[in-house]
Amino acid sequence: MGLRKWVVTAFLLLLHHISALPQNIHIAGVFHRDVDDYQDVAFSCAIDRLNEEQKLLPGYRLVPEVIYVPSHDSYATGRQVCNRTQSGIAAVFGPQSPNSKGIVSSICEMLKLPNIQTNWDMNVNLESSSTLNLHPHPDLLAKAIVDVIKYMEWKSFAIIYQTHESLMKLQEVFKSLDKSVTTSVYQLAEDGDYRAMFKTLSKTSQTHMLIECDTDHIVDILRHARDVNMLGDYENYLFTCLDAHTLNYIEFQPFMTNITFLRLINPSSPEMQDAMRDWDTRGCRHLSSENMKVETALMYDAVSMFATSLIRADASEPIETESLSCVRPQAWSHGEHVSQYMKMFKFMGLSGELTFDVKTGRRKDITLELMEVSHAKLRKIGNWSISSGITQEKDYGEQVSQEAKLMMQNKTFSVASKIGAPYLDWKNRSASGNDRFEGFSLDLIDAIAKHNHFKSYEFVIVPDNQNGMYVKETGQWNGIMGEVINRRADMGICDLTITYSRGLVVDFSAPFMNLGISILLTKPSKEDPEMFSFFFPFSFDVWIYMATAFLGVTLILFVLCRITPHEWDNPNPMEEDPEELENTFNLMNCLWFSIGSLMAQGCDLLPRAVSTRLAAGMWWFFTLIITSSYTANLAAFLTNSRMDDTIKSAEDLADQTTVKFGSLRGGSTGQFFESSNYTVYQRISAMMKQTKPDVFTSTNQEGVDRVLKEKGKYAFFMESTSIEYETERNCELTQINGLLDSKGYGIALPFNSPYRTFVSEAVLKLSETGKIKEIKDKWWLVKDGTGCSQMEKEEENADELTMANVGGVFLVLMVGCFAAFLVAILEMLWNCRKIAVEEKITPCEALVSELKFAVNLSQKTKPNRKKKSEKSGSSASSSISGSVLVETNHKE
Ligand code: ASP
Numbered sequence: 001m002g003l004r005k006w007v008v009t010a011f012l013l014l015l016h017h018i019s020a021l022p023q024n025i026h027i028a029g030v031f032h033r034d035v036d037d038y039q040d041v042a043f044s045c046a047i048d049r050l051n052e053e054q055k056l057l058p059g060y061r062l063v064p065e066v067i068y069v070p071s072h073d074s075y076a077t078g079r080q081v082c083n084r085t086q087s088g089i090a091a092v093f094g095p096q097s098p099n100s101k102g103i104v105s106s107i108c109e110m111l112k113l114p115n116i117q118t119n120w121d122m123n124v125n126l127e128s129s130s131t132l133n134l135h136p137h138p139d140l141l142a143k144a145i146v147d148v149i150k151y152m153e154w155k156s157f158a159i160i161y162q163t164h165e166s167l168m169k170l171q172e173v174f175k176s177l178d179k180s181v182t183t184s185v186y187q188l189a190e191d192g193d194y195r196a197m198f199k200t201l202s203k204t205s206q207t208h209m210l211i212e213c214d215t216d217h218i219v220d221i222l223r224h225a226r227d228v229n230m231l232g233d234y235e236n237y238l239f240t241c242l243d244a245h246t247l248n249y250i251e252f253q254p255f256m257t258n259i260t261f262l263r264l265i266n267p268s269s270p271e272m273q274d275a276m277r278d279w280d281t282r283g284c285r286h287l288s289s290e291n292m293k294v295e296t297a298l299m300y301d302a303v304s305m306f307a308t309s310l311i312r313a314d315a316s317e318p319i320e321t322e323s324l325s326c327v328r329p330q331a332w333s334h335g336e337h338v339s340q341y342m343k344m345f346k347f348m349g350l351s352g353e354l355t356f357d358v359k360t361g362r363r364k365d366i367t368l369e370l371m372e373v374s375h376a377k378l379r380k381i382g383n384w385s386i387s388s389g390i391t392q393e394k395d396y397g398e399q400v401s402q403e404a405k406l407m408m409q410n411k412t413f414s415v416a417s418k419i420g421a422p423y424l425d426w427k428n429r430s431a432s433g434n435d436r437f438e439g440f441s442l443d444l445i446d447a448i449a450k451h452n453h454f455k456s457y458e459f460v461i462v463p464d465n466q467n468g469m470y471v472k473e474t475g476q477w478n479g480i481m482g483e484v485i486n487r488r489a490d491m492g493i494c495d496l497t498i499t500y501s502r503g504l505v506v507d508f509s510a511p512f513m514n515l516g517i518s519i520l521l522t523k524p525s526k527e528d529p530e531m532f533s534f535f536f537p538f539s540f541d542v543w544i545y546m547a548t549a550f551l552g553v554t555l556i557l558f559v560l561c562r563i564t565p566h567e568w569d570n571p572n573p574m575e576e577d578p579e580e581l582e583n584t585f586n587l588m589n590c591l592w593f594s595i596g597s598l599m600a601q602g603c604d605l606l607p608r609a610v611s612t613r614l615a616a617g618m619w620w621f622f623t624l625i626i627t628s629s630y631t632a633n634l635a636a637f638l639t640n641s642r643m644d645d646t647i648k649s650a651e652d653l654a655d656q657t658t659v660k661f662g663s664l665r666g667g668s669t670g671q672f673f674e675s676s677n678y679t680v681y682q683r684i685s686a687m688m689k690q691t692k693p694d695v696f697t698s699t700n701q702e703g704v705d706r707v708l709k710e711k712g713k714y715a716f717f718m719e720s721t722s723i724e725y726e727t728e729r730n731c732e733l734t735q736i737n738g739l740l741d742s743k744g745y746g747i748a749l750p751f752n753s754p755y756r757t758f759v760s761e762a763v764l765k766l767s768e769t770g771k772i773k774e775i776k777d778k779w780w781l782v783k784d785g786t787g788c789s790q791m792e793k794e795e796e797n798a799d800e801l802t803m804a805n806v807g808g809v810f811l812v813l814m815v816g817c818f819a820a821f822l823v824a825i826l827e828m829l830w831n832c833r834k835i836a837v838e839e840k841i842t843p844c845e846a847l848v849s850e851l852k853f854a855v856n857l858s859q860k861t862k863p864n865r866k867k868k869s870e871k872s873g874s875s876a877s878s879s880i881s882g883s884v885l886v887e888t889n890h891k892e
Contacts, residue, residue: 142172511744662695
């Protein structure tokens, strides 16, 4: 009895011990020997860890069944998997090869065995409830790539792919891109030489490349790009593979090229660090955080995730494997259960949080890190998730700008420009470097370079000396624009107007000068001042009417004076009742009175009768108004020479055909008229195109010369700043009317230039401090006082009349004096004749004696020859009457 009891006790103890042993669960991993991604190692290491740390998988022990199959032989793969299912397995992991994935997935679906895959797959079986893929679906990755493209503001880029499979991965990218984004597609050469492709690309001036290739090709691709100068400051490479971070970029350290990619695995995440420690203690060869490929990490996650699901499924019923045959298929009773758990629970793995779409078994809600290579080191730009797109790291912008600053300080900037004063002109052709030039552009770049601490800069003159326009025939931009677009120059500066079309192909700095289009024409010719311009205040009619009024009033006054009794006076005040009355207002005196009043001088004769005073009063009123009007108008007429100014605006130009007009060929000015919706400007554009001979010029200088040559018969549409420069130097030229538009000059930089912000900042700073104004004044104003603006100011101040204005008045005075002299001679001759008759001498003797007296200045009194002759004659008369006679004679 004692023995029986002992045996029973021992049996029960054994049973208890056996039941406490973990249950073995076999899981199969299907791998290929020819693929060295160490997924098999990750598979085994993950199982080892789970088995060792029993708390991770209580009550179970996973037994790995590693199957190596040829990657291209799906039949062999299927057979091997079926062999293993017969011995009872709980899940199949893999395979990697797209050729054998399908068969494994079908077998697992048939037997309801969970199949966990880790490589990218375009066609995750939507019908399959047993297959799960931990690799983000290409469509999801494509969404991330499209968001990156938008974030980086690519408007045009080249898509470079390796195989047709790669194109399939990019399908969604093609579909989701904006219509405005232009793409070109290139395939990597199979022979591994990509230089020819990059050469072709460099000719198209494309700087943005999206590359879908295996991770192993990335370094070769970058090397070949470097060989053909496609690894400069302005090139951008975006790689779509998720393992680009595992590469070493040290050889590309000197290049500022933007290399960007996404990654799923963060080697420094806590999960990865934890796993790393485990691998080190366990001696899991080939597994390291730095160069772990995404599939390897996913295999590790897949095993861990399966284990977790197993435990959760076990909570409802204990899990056991069953022998399953592919020939007589029978579903594993726990299969669906375990698969469902895997899809429903969240699991934190090396590749982040694993969540799945229950229907499709595809991974959802992944978070990717957007990374870039900066000086051979990796830098995180931000995170991407389907819900929030790209969220940039806080200090990323600051880091980038610090880096660009450092780059600038070690860089020699090539500055494309053209010859055209005052922006840039030759100073000394035989000198070298920048010493050959002078001008506004040189001074401005110098100031910017000092502000930003550029290492140095070098001006290069473009061969065609053009600002730059798009040439339809060649499909290329010429001039400075072409140099900047093709990144042969880091900057382009001259009178380069910021326009919409240029803004699409280059980046512009903040404008350094504001301006608008205006019209350059020779000044309207001033009419020569006229000698008799004092006649101008009144029209000819008014002068005639005035003369008529003068004569009319004189006659009226004469008649009135004869009619009215009050104008008849006693000629001899001594005689109280004279026999005859005398009227002072004879015709001559009336004329004298009228002219005296008209000239505002008055007269010693004044009317006394009411009627004549009334007439005189009215005449004075008339002369008051007339002389005041004349005086007021005279000043204006004497000082303002009249101008011939028929063209006062662009509208005036459009409404006539005598004055031809043109603009710079291929410049923004011509473009302004061509693209304007305003009918007048459209007409101007059409007229310019139709006019023969050609009205367009190759340079602004040619336009200015033509304006000067054709003197008022050719007008040139030019930008106000250039007009300002020309009109300061050539006083014949003038700007007509105001500005037709408003725009600015900017410095052109290649698209996405890392220096753009710094150049703009410098421009704004220099503008605020007045430095740009100072440079402008230096090159625009003429300092020696011969500038037209200075001379015009002086002319305005000195508004005096010249002899040309008042010469006529002198002439009138001279003619008047001469006439008076003539009259005096006539009077003298008449007097001599009278003397000759009275003194009975010859007229000649009389003339000689009169002349002698006239020239003898010492004689202050003149003897009364008449009295003398009377005395010597028979009849004597009193001295009083004689003196009266003389008086009367005088009056007459
Ligand atoms: N500044 C202009 C340009 O950049 C030239 C012009 O049209 O006057 O095209």
